[in-house]
Amino acid sequence: MKTVQFAAKFEFLDEIREYVGNIARESGFGDKDVYNIQLATDEAASNIIEHAYENITDGVLELACGVQGDIIKIILTDHGEAFDPSEIPLPDLKADLSDRKIGGLGIFLMRKLMDEVHYESRADKSNTLTLLKRKR
């Protein structure tokens, strides 16, 4: 599994999407899956940059990505505040326009688009978010 480091800034989201997209494409994932893998990874990374590294300007985001058999595995590691996506309430997708809350939507999309999402926060301030998707 190859690991790359990115400065935890939104302007690197393009490169992050390209990185996972290339690996997924080379491994035979179809266009729709590639798009969705990129979207889920973007949402995960955006969330880390926005929340785990809130008020931290020099944070580092480690991105590992590899394919084994039919499964692509993406691991995002940060050293910021613990931020467990499963603790974020699901957005109300039926709410009226005026009541519609946007918070949690990225997390919701990430969970919907991937087959599995795991989060682990260690005492040494290293948080890992693992995303898995099977080839259809």
Add this chain to the structure above:
Amino acid sequence: MEITVHEFKHCDMIKVKGRVDSATAPKLAQALEAANDGGKYKLVVDMSELEYMSSAGFRALLGAQRNSRRYNRGEVILASVPSRIREALELAGFTELFKTFDDPLSAVGHF
């Protein structure tokens, strides 16, 4: 991401080209706000050359829809939504909040 604005008699068309993510969505939000601030509330977002949109872009659209529909003064409608983006909008429950049109001209004709 590139944004171009075309003014029509009954609405403004905001064309978004390229990729909208957390880095670029603020620019889209600003363009939509600028239209609202200029008294334009009937807005077509032309997505025909949009390659990618994350939830950050959805957030920008939602804010503009809220502001535009207030007092029944208008609405934001979407034209030529690429299939991947449409699927994500559907997943997010956003297709109920926006009328969508197959092409920009019929969207403009809606107003």
